[in-house]
Amino acid sequence: MSSDAVSEVASSVSRGRPSVGWALLGSEISVLFRRRRTWAMLAVLALVPILIAIAVRVTRSTPNGGRGPAFLDQVTQNGLFVGVVGVLISIPLFLPLTVGVVAGDSIAGEASAGTLRYLLIAPVGRVRLLIVKYLAAAVFCLAATLAVVVAGTLIGIALFPVGPATLLSGDVIGVPETLIRSLLVSVYVTISLLGLSAIGLFISTLTDVPVGAMAATIVLSVVSQVLDSIPQLDWLHPWLFTHYWLGVGDLLRQPISWDSFGSNSVLQAAYIVLFGALAYGRFSTKDVLS
Amino acid sequence: MNRLVLRWVPTALATAVIASVAIAVPVAANAAVDLPAKTPQQVLELVGQSSVKDFSGTVEQSSKLGLPALPMTGTGANSSASSALSVLAGSYTARVYVDGATRTRFQIMDKLAERDVVKNGSDVWLYDSSAKTATHSTLPASTHDGSVPTPGTEQTPAQLAQRFLAAADSTTKVTVGADTRVAGRTAYDLILAPRASDTLISSVSIAVDSETGLPLSVGLFARGQHDPAFSLAFSSLSLQTPAANLFDFTPPAGVTVKQQTVPQSDLKKPTGSAPQHTVVGTGWDAVLVLPASTEITTLTSSPLFSELTNSVTGGRVLHTALVNVFFASDGRVLAGSVSPERLEAVASSR
The missing domain is CATH 3.30.310 (TATA-Binding Protein)
Structure with a gap:
């Protein structure tokens, strides 16, 4: 957090405002979205569906059935699903990459910049600081997902005809329902990333080197996905935080299958509780030296 | 010192809560069931009198046949070797919608793909979302009341159970095991065991819904294995009539549509040629x-x-x-x- 945010927090406290942490959260989010790095990451994410749409448009060839990610082959008839295709491509790597950067940087970044000390001198409890840092990371998860979905939907409308969309079940839905499904997909993917954010927050309390925390978080998300693809470990799969990431496809069936939505939410909540508690255990008595 | 201990209390609590929920939920699902005792003959009659015509539910099939398993990654699962094995291993989750004998829909839910069998009267559609194909066939009039002709797959535990029950003869010993719970419903466990001892199958276990007589799960146990080598079971079941529009299938745009005529002889012998x-x-x-x-x-x-x-x-x-x-x-x-x-x-x- 930069020094102006610290002064903002300090001033809000000195003015005697009822301090419930909203001011701190607001300043944390505004700091996050004032960073050039945040916007660069969102721009790269938005580029994913835009590049897909341009590539499909320029080559003008309909991808063969069975090749490429699901829904890519119907993009030429219906541009609305470009956002969904973009999200499906971004889930395994691009989204965890950016979330790992934000979550891994949350505490370690302050420590390495030497601002953590000042933050804690202001009457901000360590617990509240952790919660605010986590909520800011969660807001970034939503922003990152929406960057892909909204950019994809807009470029799809610009480059391709807009019409009814075909679901995995072969049923066809109209334009309003397509937009609702895209929104549901965004919600699902945002929830999917919350567990990873909690892990990143915990790792971030372990070190003063933000790059290390970012890398460790991203590596964990890859390791989890690799473990998830090894059938001999199927007893472990329901416990991996990446297990339901591609279950987002269940929202694109007719009727919607909510099973993986529920399982995913419970699993991510468990990760948030566990790693939130771990982060508290580590951070509440951590010696802040920098 | 005290502070050092206190700071890990939330972690210990979180672990305890997660562990107890993870243990409690399966235990609650398998809580002891005590149904009025029935003889094997009475359970067989219960199945025979079953009048469930409309239902929908989720079916899970799993097999542990001892074949080698290959990685089934989200995007790499379409390689020919692993898809061939997945057919052999045959583990999937599917949704089943049944409205009387004439209208059924079966959805095999693959990762980011789906295979559908929609039967409405004499029309049968096979839809494969990853291959982008829809195959239409018309059943001959005489077979309307028959089951959906998908070669090689038994679709619901009920259909599979009927096949085992029909084949049970004097070489089979029929007993009733401990009452169980399947898909949240109480059930009798009908056990068919071969009298011969030189077979690989040690028993077939059929869970029969205590209320309606509908078979809820079928498990095949191999000798020396504790878990079923093959099982087909409802994981959820609703006895309400499914929405009618589920059975209206129109092939979507951009899909290869094939017409297929089903000769009468093929239906009688699914292995056809x-x-x-x-x-x-x-x-x-x-x-x-x-x-x-x-x-x-x-x-x-x-x-x-x-x-x-x-x-x-x-x-x-x-x-x-x-x-x-x-x-x-x-x-x-x-x-x-x-x-x-x-x-x-x-x-x-x-």
């Missing part, structure tokens, strides 16, 4: 003998074949928990739920 086979023996330890054919030669020449089979004298053996298949070097194929030695003995005696 398979070469003439003979069956040696009766009951559980019967052995199926297929004569040499070009299909078998194509199969045995694939590289995957030698990976899956073991060399024995006189041919190769595909060993699974429930079935052994003996590919004799003269091209014949023998299959049965018996030991490879018995298959070899049958092969050499004929």
